[in-house]
Amino acid sequence: MSIAQSQIVNLKSKIGAYWALTKPLQSGLLLATGLAGYMSARCPVLNIGTILGLAISLFLAIAGSTVLNMWWDRDIDAKMGRTQKRATSSGLVSENEVLRVGLLLSIIGVGWAVAMDALYGLIVFAGLFFDVVVYSIWLKRRTAWSIVWGGVSGAMPILAGRALGLGFIDWIGITLAFGVLLWIPTHTLTFSMKFAKDYEAACVPTFPSAYGLTATRITIAVSSVLAAAAMVVAGYGIGMAWGFLRLLGVLSAGLLILALVMTFRPSERVNFGLFKYASIYMLAAMILVVLEVM
Amino acid sequence: MKLSPSDRVLLLLTGILAGYQVAVGIDGFDTLPIIAYTVGFGVLLVAGLLIFILGFDVLDSPLVVIVSTIIPLSLATGLAWQYLASYRTSYLVFAIVSFLAVILTRAIPMRNKFPVFVLAVTHGVAGMTIFLLPIILSIQGKTPPLFALVGVGGALIGVGGLLLSFLKTGKPILSREIILKLFPALLLLTTAFFVAGFKFG
Numbered sequence: 001m002s003i004a005q006s007q008i009v010n011l012k013s014k015i016g017a018y019w020a021l022t023k024p025l026q027s028g029l030l031l032a033t034g035l036a037g038y039m040s041a042r043c044p045v046l047n048i049g050t051i052l053g054l055a056i057s058l059f060l061a062i063a064g065s066t067v068l069n070m071w072w073d074r075d076i077d078a079k080m081g082r083t084q085k086r087a088t089s090s091g092l093v094s095e096n097e098v099l100r101v102g103l104l105l106s107i108i109g110v111g112w113a114v115a116m117d118a119l120y121g122l123i124v125f126a127g128l129f130f131d132v133v134v135y136s137i138w139l140k141r142r143t144a145w146s147i148v149w150g151g152v153s154g155a156m157p158i159l160a161g162r163a164l165g166l167g168f169i170d171w172i173g174i175t176l177a178f179g180v181l182l183w184i185p186t187h188t189l190t191f192s193m194k195f196a197k198d199y200e201a202a203c204v205p206t207f208p209s210a211y212g213l214t215a216t217r218i219t220i221a222v223s224s225v226l227a228a229a230a231m232v233v234a235g236y237g238i239g240m241a242w243g244f245l246r247l248l249g250v251l252s253a254g255l256l257i258l259a260l261v262m263t264f265r266p267s268e269r270v271n272f273g274l275f276k277y278a279s280i281y282m283l284a285a286m287i288l289v290v291l292e293v294m
Numbered sequence: 295m296k297l298s299p300s301d302r303v304l305l306l307l308t309g310i311l312a313g314y315q316v317a318v319g320i321d322g323f324d325t326l327p328i329i330a331y332t333v334g335f336g337v338l339l340v341a342g343l344l345i346f347i348l349g350f351d352v353l354d355s356p357l358v359v360i361v362s363t364i365i366p367l368s369l370a371t372g373l374a375w376q377y378l379a380s381y382r383t384s385y386l387v388f389a390i391v392s393f394l395a396v397i398l399t400r401a402i403p404m405r406n407k408f409p410v411f412v413l414a415v416t417h418g419v420a421g422m423t424i425f426l427l428p429i430i431l432s433i434q435g436k437t438p439p440l441f442a443l444v445g446v447g448g449a450l451i452g453v454g455g456l457l458l459s460f461l462k463t464g465k466p467i468l469s470r471e472i473i474l475k476l477f478p479a480l481l482l483l484t485t486a487f488f489v490a491g492f493k494f495g
Contacts (some may be wrong), residue, residue, distance in 0.1 A: 246328075247317040250336035254343065269348060276347040284313075 017087035018101060021070050022063035029283065033180055034058045034157035037173065039293045040238050041165025053116050054164060058157055061124045062107030064129040065153070067102035071095065072136050080198035099261040106132075113160070120164040129157025132275035141203070144210040149186040172237040179285070181231035185223040189216050190271050217266055221259035224278060228252035231285045244288050255281050295474050297349050304478035305346040311485045312339035319492050323376065326386075330372030337364045338485055350474050352457030353461065356400065362458055363396050363416055367476055369488070370423035373444070377431055385423075392416040417455055428491060441495025447487030454480045 038054055070077070071090045074095065077083035087093045106128055114121030121273050131153035139146035153176035162173035192199055192206035193216060198204045207216040228251075258274045295299050297305075315335045320328050341361060352358075367389050374385035396416055399409035425448035432442040457473045457480070468476075 241317075243317040243321050246332050247313055250313075250316055250332060250339060253336065254340035257340070258344075269351070273344065273348045277343065280343060280347070288317075 014093060017092050018067070021093075021098070022068050022105075023065050027059060027062045027066060029279065030062050030154060030157045031059050032283065032286045033056060034161035035178075036233055036289040037158035037161030037163075037176055038165045038236075039161075039174065040172070040289045041162050042238075042293050043165040050164070052114070053112065054120075054161060057109050057112035057116065058124065058160065059109070060105050061113060061128055062157065064102050064104070064106030064109050065128045067098060067105060068132045069136045071102055072132070073140070074098075076141075076202035076204055078274055079202040080195065082195050082198050088294045117164050117167075117168070119167070120160050123156050123160035123163055127153045129153075129161065130156070142205070144205045144206075144207045147188045147207070148181075150188060151181040154184045155181040172234050175230050175234040175237060179227050179234055180282070182223045182227035182230060183278060183282055186220055186227070186274060189220050190275040192216070193271060194268070213266070217263050217271075220274065221263045224255050224259040224274065227278075228255045228281070235285075235288070238289065238292065240288070240292050244292055248285060248288055251281050263294060295350050295471060297346070297478075301478045302346055304482045305342045308342040308478070308482045308485050309339050309346070309493065311482070311489050312336070312342065315485075315489050315492065319489055323372075325328040327372040329401075330375065333370035334365050334372065335485075335488075337361060337368070338481070342481060350477070353358070353474075353477075358458065359400055359413065359462065360397055362455055363393060363413070363420075365446075366417060366424055366455070367393055367416075369451075370420040373423060373427050377427060377436075387477045388419065392419075417452075421448060421452045425452060428495070432495070438495050439492055443487045444491030444495060447484050447491060450480060450484040450487060452480045456482060 035051070035055060036050070070086060073083075074086075074088040077086050078089040083089060088095070088098050094188075097183055110121060110125045110128060113124040130149050135146055135150040135153060139149055159169065159173050159177040159179050162176060163169050166173070189207050193208050193213060196206065196208050200209060207219060232245065232248055232252055235245050240248070255274075255277060258270065262270045262274050312335045316339065317333050317402050319335075320331045323331070338419065341352075371385060375382050377489040392412070392415065395412045399412045425445050428437070428444035428448070429442045431437040432445075456479070457468065457477065460467055460471055461470060
């Protein structure tokens with residue numbers, strides 16, 4: 001293999017590694033919430049320039065904060081079976097390079113967002129700050145409650161999108177953000193139950209280790225139900241058509257039933273089911289918001 | 295038995311069609327039919343999603359008997375309310391009482407055949423309502439001809455119910471593999487006929 005060919009192969013594997021470090025599915029879902037938040041404002045949604053700017057700036061900021069988290073958590077990731085193959089833990093990419101890439105993505109993303117609109121940029125920056133500084137650097141290794149701040153950061157894209165569309169923050173944007181904030185524990189707590197030993201090995205405090213499985217299940221159930229309620233209230237506030245609200249209600253009822261089953265007849269399968277259903281629920285809710293204004 | 299990619303596609307399409315019917319397909323109806331159809335198609339949607347996520351094992355749950363009763367019963371109630379004006383109240387009472395009876399006979403252990411009898415009467419009446427009423431109405435010209443498609447959906451859901459019952463009794467006339475292989479396609483066809491019947495009928 002020539003030097004040029006080997007350089008191309010190296011570059012390809014590096015791009016692949018960095019792509020994985022951005023957690024494309026999670027970033028994509030958060031990006032979808034940002035786009036739905038923007039469209040929920042019923043602004044001229046076919047403004048391609050703004051939509052593209054929103055999508056790119058938000059994706060870069062989310063990807064940047066995710067890469068920075070990976071850089072910060074590389075030591076604990078190496079101790080957990082689930083994460084030890086990540087490029088940051090396995091040594092596939094150098095620590096300094098990951099830090100530089102994370103900072104670069106974050107600065108371009110936030111900078112682009114500020115250039116588009118100061119309020120939008122401020123909210124995007126707040127999301128990044130809460131995720132990297134408050135959640136990862138400050139609280140993740142100290143308290144199980146760190147996930148609340150992780151949730152706050154995850155709620156910022158939808159608030160940012162709506163604020164960009166409106167030019168200000170309103171109660172609907174805050175309710176949508178609450179919906180996402182309350183939906184995030186379904187994800188993080190299910191993970192912390194499924195991979196409890198991993199987190200224990202890495203000395204990361206989690207809800208199951210601090211309060212037990214029953215309390216964690218109840219927390220997941222309550223937060224799922226509140227998330228669904230927040231989405232329905234926000235949908236009503238947006239002025240969603242009655243039929244779409246009905247559908248959101250049906251999907252919410254599914255979430256409620258799974259949450260109840262998990263509380264009273266817990267099993268790993270039901271846990272997994274709720275985890276997956278919650279993702280589909282959020283995606284469906286975002287699609288409904290978008291369809292509503294199309 | 296694991297879900298194949300084509301099973302997942304069929305279940306997803308079922309969910310989308312049922313979701314469409316809840317969101318768009320029943321606008322303009324009276325309040326009770328809207329509630330009844332929302333419950334019926336909503337259960338189809340959520341059940342399809344749960345099979346999509348958790349696989350066919352979900353069908354082994356004892357709750358399947360109750361859930362599979364909700365679908366025909368609510369659809370039949372909606373149809374009766376819309377097209378059998380003089381039987382509205384009595385049909386609603388039948389639906390509520392028979393549904394409660396199904397829940398009770400499943401919750402309280404009984405050694406006799408009463409639970410099966412309750413289930414047979416409930417599914418029989420609801421199934422015949424969904425199957426026959428749309429066909430009769432369209433033949434009589436009281437609804438557009440394509441409303442009969444709802445009846446075809448009713449027949450298919452009856453077949454689905456039978457297959458599930460065979461599965462639950464452990465004495466299937468078809469093997470479990472064949473039943474599960476047919477199930478996603480049957481669910482999609484059922485939903486498609488219902489949606490088409492309401493849309494064009």
